[in-house]
Amino acid sequence: MPRYLSIFLTPPEGLGCWPQPQLVQIALWHQRYTPLAAADAPDGLMLDVAGAAHLFGGEEAMMARIERDCRARGLSARTGLAPTPEAAWALARFGEDKARRLAPVMADDLLQQEKCIARAMVNLPMAALRLDQDTITALSQTGLKRIGDIIARPRAPLTARFGKSLFVRLDAMLGRAKSPISPQFEAPAYIAERRFTDGIVARDLIEATIHTLARDLAGMLERHDEGARRLIAALFRADGKVMHVECSTSRPLRDTRAIARLFHEKIDAAAQANESDPLDAGYGFDVIRLAVMHAEPLREQQARLPERQPDNGNRQPQEDLTLFLDRMSARYGADRVLRFAPNDSHIPEHAVIAAPAISDRRQEKLRQRPALLPKTHLPAYAIARPIRLLEKAEPVEAIATVPDGPPLRFRWRRVLHEVVAYEGPERIAPQWWKQEQEALTRDYFRIEDAQGHRFWLYREGLYVRETQRPRWFLHGLFG
Amino acid sequence: MIKSLKRPVLWVAEDFALTEQGAPYAPGLAAYGIPVSDFILIRTRSRLDLWRVMEEAIKSRAFAAIIGEPAALAGRDLPALIRRLTINARANTACAMLLRPPAQAGFLAPSPLRFEVSARPADATKQPTPSVLARPLPAPPAWSVRYRGAPGALEGLDPERPFQAHLSRTELLDEVSRMMIKERSGAALPVHISHAA
Numbered sequence: 065m066p067r068y069l070s071i072f073l074t075p076p077e078g079l080g081c082w083p084q085p086q087l088v089q090i091a092l093w094h095q096r097y098t099p100l101a102a103a104d105a106p107d108g109l110m111l112d113v114a115g116a117a118h119l120f121g122g123e124e125a126m127m128a129r130i131e132r133d134c135r136a137r138g139l140s141a142r143t144g145l146a147p148t149p150e151a152a153w154a155l156a157r158f159g160e161d162k163a164r165r166l167a168p169v170m171a172d173d174l175l176q177q178e179k180c181i182a183r184a185m186v187n188l189p190m191a192a193l194r195l196d197q198d199t200i201t202a203l204s205q206t207g208l209k210r211i212g213d214i215i216a217r218p219r220a221p222l223t224a225r226f227g228k229s230l231f232v233r234l235d236a237m238l239g240r241a242k243s244p245i246s247p248q249f250e251a252p253a254y255i256a257e258r259r260f261t262d263g264i265v266a267r268d269l270i271e272a273t274i275h276t277l278a279r280d281l282a283g284m285l286e287r288h289d290e291g292a293r294r295l296i297a298a299l300f301r302a303d304g305k306v307m308h309v310e311c312s313t314s315r316p317l318r319d320t321r322a323i324a325r326l327f328h329e330k331i332d333a334a335a336q337a338n339e340s341d342p343l344d345a346g347y348g349f350d351v352i353r354l355a356v357m358h359a360e361p362l363r364e365q366q367a368r369l370p371e372r373q374p375d376n377g378n379r380q381p382q383e384d385l386t387l388f389l390d391r392m393s394a395r396y397g398a399d400r401v402l403r404f405a406p407n408d409s410h411i412p413e414h415a416v417i418a419a420p421a422i423s424d425r426r427q428e429k430l431r432q433r434p435a436l437l438p439k440t441h442l443p444a445y446a447i448a449r450p451i452r453l454l455e456k457a458e459p460v461e462a463i464a465t466v467p468d469g470p471p472l473r474f475r476w477r478r479v480l481h482e483v484v485a486y487e488g489p490e491r492i493a494p495q496w497w498k499q500e501q502e503a504l505t506r507d508y509f510r511i512e513d514a515q516g517h518r519f520w521l522y523r524e525g526l527y528v529r530e531t532q533r534p535r536w537f538l539h540g541l542f543g
Numbered sequence: 544m545i546k547s548l549k550r551p552v553l554w555v556a557e558d559f560a561l562t563e564q565g566a567p568y569a570p571g572l573a574a575y576g577i578p579v580s581d582f583i584l585i586r587t588r589s590r591l592d593l594w595r596v597m598e599e600a601i602k603s604r605a606f607a608a609i610i611g612e613p614a615a616l617a618g619r620d621l622p623a624l625i626r627r628l629t630i631n632a633r634a635n636t637a638c639a640m641l642l643r644p645p646a647q648a649g650f651l652a653p654s655p656l657r658f659e660v661s662a663r664p665a666d667a668t669k670q671p672t673p674s675v676l677a678r679p680l681p682a683p684p685a686w687s688v689r690y691r692g693a694p695g696a697l698e699g700l701d702p703e704r705p706f707q708a709h710l711s712r713t714e715l716l717d718e719v720s721r722m723m724i725k726e727r728s729g730a731a732l733p734v735h736i737s738h739a740a
Contacts, residue, residue, distance in 0.1 A: 385551065385605035392585060392596060402584045404569040416569040421583055451572055451684075452565035470678075485665065485681040512681035516664030541565055543662055543684035 065168050067117065067145065068245065070152035071109040071130060074140035081106030090139070092249070096300045096351045097130060099255060100247040108156065110149055110245045123165055137304055149245050150237035151181050154192035159184075178238045185237060186212030193233040199226055211237075252296070252355035256280035263302040263348020270299070270343065270352065271331065275324035277354035282318045291316025291362030297327055299343060300351035307343055311394045314386045314422040316362035322387060329395040389421045398422055410492060412508075412539065413453065448490065448510055450520045450540030460521065462536035467527040470509050474521065476538050481513040489523070504530050510542070518542030550607040551581040555596045558586055559614035560644075581607075590614070594624050601628065601637040612642040622653050629655060659689040 073090065075081050082090075087103040094101045097120070100112035113126065120126035127143040134141035144155030146166040155164045166184050169177045185192065188211050190200045203226065208214055211234070214222060219231055236243035256277040264270060274297055285291060293316055299307040311326040335342035343349075393401045398420035407417045462474035470486045487510040494503030504525040511519045520540035525531035554567050569579040583606075587593045590613050600609045625641070632639045641654070665682030 382605075384603045388600065388603040388605050389583070392599070396585070396587065396592065396596075400586045402586070404579045404582055404584070406569075406579060412568075416579065418584065449570040449574070450565075450568055451575070453568035453571075454565040455562055483678070485679045487680050510681050512665060514664065516662040516685070518662065518681060518684050540568060540571070542571070543686060 065114065066112070066147055067114045067123070067168065068147070068149045068152040069111040069113045069127065069130070069143055069145045070104065070149065070156040071111070071134070072142040072144075072156040073108055073134070075107050092306050093300070093304045094130070095249065095298065095306065096353075097126065099249065099252055099353075099355065100245070101249070102245045102247045104153070104245075108153070110152070112245060112247070113145070127165060146181065146184075147177055148181065148237055148239045149243050150194070150233065151185065151239075153194065154185060154188055154237065158188045158192045174239060178240065181238050182215055186210065186215065193230070193237065195230065195233065199230065202226060203230075250357055252357050253290075253359045254281050254284045254292075254356040255353060256284075256355075257351060257353035260348075260350050260352075263345070263350045264352075265345040265348045267331065267335070267342065270345075270349065271324065271328055273352045274327045274354055275320060277352065278320040278323040281323075281354060281356055282320050285318040285356065285359060285362070288359075289361055289363060290359040291318045292323065292356040292358070293317070293360050294356070294358040295323065295326075296355050296357055298351075298353040298355065299345075299349045300353070301345065302347045302350045305344075305346065307349075309343075311390075312398060312422050313390045314393075316360040317390070318362060322390070326390055326394040329391050333395045393420065393422045409495070411495065412449070412492070448487070448508075450518075450542045453540045454538065457522070457537035457539040460536045460538045462521070462523075464523075467534060468507075468523075471511065471521065471536065474511075474536060474538075476519075481511075481515075481517070481519070483511050484514050485512040486510065492522075508539070550605060551583050552577050553583050553585065553600050553606045553609045554612070555585045555587060555593055555600070555609065556612040557590060557593055557614040558588060560612045561586065563614065563644075564612070594628070597628060597639060598631055601631045601635050601639055604635050604637065607638065609637060609639040610642060611640065614644070616641070616643050616647050616652075625652050625654055629653070657690075661687050661689075663687045 071094070073082060073087075082105070084103065084105060087105060087109070091101045091103045091109050094109055094111060098111050098113050098116040102110045104110040113123075117123040117126045120129055123145055127145060130143055131141050142156050142164070144152045144157070144159050144164045146152040146155055147168065151166065155166070163184065166180060169180055190203050190209060190211065192211060195203075203209070203214075214230070214234065223231060232241070235241040258273050258277060264273070277297075281292065281295075292313065294310070294312045296311075297309040299309070301307065309327060309330050311323075311330055313326070317323060331342055389401055401421045402418040403421040404416050404418055407414055409415055458476065460474045460476045462471040464471050470488060471483055473480060473482050475481070489507035489509055492506045492508060494505065506522040506524055507526075508520060508522045511521050513519070518541070519538055520542065521536060521538050523534045523536055525534040527534055556566075567582070567584060569582060572582060573579060585596050587596060593611055593613050597609055597611045600606055628639060628641075631637070641652075643652075663685040665685065
C-alpha cells in the first residue's frame with residue numbers, strides 16, 4: 065500500500081520559493097525518515113513512507129515528529145499524508161489541522177481508496193490541484209471553486225474549455241493514474257540502521273555500529289544469495305548535516321569483517337586529513353544507516369581446507385588479492401588502484417587503458433575480447449615498445465642530418481645524448497576518422513646512446529607535407 | 544619466478560616518481576613476461592602512503608612481486624622503514640623491491656640485498672648495419688647488475704667483493720629471482736636504477 069508524506073516548508077522571508085540547492089539539502093536531511101525522499105519544488109518535500117512509519121510509532125507520530133524536528137531547526141513545516149502524492153501535497157497545504165492524514169484502506173481496494181480520497185478533497189480549493197493561476201481564475205469565474213465541483217461533472221466540456229491538465233491532476237490525486245515521485249537519491253537494495261537517543265561522536269563506536277549493521281545486512285543478503293558491490297554508510301548528524309561514506313568492492317561481498325574493514329580504511333584515510341574529528345561528528349550522529357546500493361548474486365561456497373601457511377588461514381591467493389584491492393581502493397580512491405587492459409588504438413598512449421581495479425566488469429569484458437596483447441606471446445609490434453612511457457611526451461632538442469632523417473644527437477633534461485644506433489622510423493598516423501585536425505603524423509625511432517641508454521623518440525609532423533619545422537619528443541624509455 | 548607463482552605483480556609508485564621516470568607501460572612490460580592482466584599499479588600521493596601500501600601488499604601474500612618506487616629516498620626514519628619492510632617480507636615469504644632514484648644510489652640501506660642496475664652499451668660491431676653509411680641497429684635492452692653487498696645476505700657471495708653480471712632483458716628478472724630464492728626467505732631489495740636522468 066503506497067503512502068506518501070508531503071512536507072510544506074514556508075519559504076524564507078523575502079523569497080517566494082526555496083532555492084533548489086537548499087531544498088536538496090533539506091531532502092538529504094529527511095532521508096533519516098525514509099531513503100526515498102525527493103525535493104518537491106518550489107516549497108516542499110515528498111517522502112515515500114510506505115513501511116517506514118512504524119519505526120516512529122505510527123503515521124501520526126511520524127508527522128508530528130517531522131514537524132517538531134523542522135521547528136527545532138527553524139523551519140516552519142506542515143505535513144500531509146495520503147495514498148497518492150497529489151493528495152498528500154493538497155492536504156499539507158490546504159488540509160485542516162485535524163484532517164491532514166488519510167488513513168490507509170484495505171489492500172488492493174482501489175475503488176474504496178478513490179472514494180476515501182474524494183471525500184477528503186471535496187472541500188479543498190482548486191489551487192489544491194496544482195493548477196496555474198489563470199486556470200484557477202477561469203474556473204472561479206464559472207463558479208467552480210472547489211474540487212468537489214468538478215469531480216462529478218462531465219469531463220468533455222471542461223476539458224475543451226480548460227485543457228487536459230485539469231483532469232490529469234484530478235486523476236493523479238484520486239489514484240486513477242499513477243504519479244510516481246522521483247527520489248532525490250538512489251534507492252538502496254538493502255538497508256539497516258541504528259538510532260541513538262544521544263548523538264555518538266567516538267570513532268570506535270561509529271565503526272562498531274557499522275560492523276553491527278553489516279551483520280544485519282549480511283543476513284538479508286544471505287537470504288537472497290547476494291553479495292554487496294557498493295555500500296554507503298550515511299551518518300546523520302544531530303544538527304541536520306549528513307555525511308556519506310561510500311565503499312565499492314571488486315566482487316560480491318557479505319563478509320561482515322571485510323565490510324567493516326573497508327569502512328575502517330576509509331575513515332582512517334579521512335583521519336589523516338583531520339586527526340581530531342575525521343568524520344566531522346560535531347554534536348554527534350543520532351542515526352547511522354548502512355545501505356547496499358548495488359548487489360550481485362553470490363553463492364555460498366564450500367569451506368576450504370587450510371593451506372600450508374598457518375598464518376594465511378584458509379584463504380586463497382585470489383581472495384587475498386580482492387581483499388587487498390578493495391581495501392586500498394577504499395583508502396586511497398578507486399582511481400589510484402589501477403589495472404591495465406588493451407585498447408583498440410594504435411596511438412601508443414591510448415593502446416592500453418588504466419581502469420580502476422575494482423570495477424572489473426569492464427576489465428573482464430576487455431579481457432574476454434580477442435586481446436591485442438596475448439598473455440603468452442607478443443605481437444610483432446610490441447617488441448619495440450618501451451617499458452616506461454612518459455605521461456606527457458617531453459620536447460627534446462635534436463639534430464638530424466636531413467629534416468626527415470634520424471637524430472644524430474639530442475638534448476633531454478639538459479643532458480646531451482650522442483646517438484650510436486637507431487631503428488626507425490615507425491610511422492604512426494593520427495586518427496583521421498576522429499577528426500583530430502591538429503594531430504600530426506609521428507615518426508618513432510628507437511635510439512641507443514653512447515652510454516647504452518635506450519630511448520623512444522618521435523618526430524612530430526611530416527617535413528613540408530605537414531609542417532616546415534618538425535618537432536622532436538621523447539616518449540618512452542627502454543632501459 | 545613471477546610466471547611460476549601465477550600471481551600478479553604490484554607496482555607502487557609516488558605520483559612524482561611516475562611523472563619523472565614515466566609510468567610502467569604494459570605493452571613493453573609484456574616483453575618481460577608480465578602480462579597486462581597480471582599487472583597492478585597503485586599511485587600514492589606521499590611516501591608514507593607508499594610504505595603503507597607496500598607493507599599491506601607484503602602481508603596480503605597475493606603478489607608474485609611488489610615493486611616500490613618512491614620519488615626520493617631520504618630521511619632519518621628510512622633505515623627503520625626498510626628494516627620493517629624486510630622483516631615483513633621475511634615473515635610472509637614475499638618478494639619486495641625498492642627502486643631508488645639514480646641521484647640517491649650511493650645511500651646505504653639496511654636491506655638484505657642491494658643491486659645496482661645500469662644500462663649496458665651494446666657492442667656496436669656485433670649489431671647489424673642496414674647500409675654502409677647508416678649507423679647500426681640498436682641492440683635489445685640490456686643491463687649490468689652489480690651486487691652491492693649487504694651483511695650476511697647471501698651464502699657464497701662475499702659482500703666485500705662485488706660481482707658484476709651482464710644480462711639480457713630476459714635474464715635480468717630471472718637472475719634477481721634466483722638470488723632471492725637462494726636467500727630462501729625472501730627479502731626487500733633496494734635496486735639502484737641508473738639511467739639518463
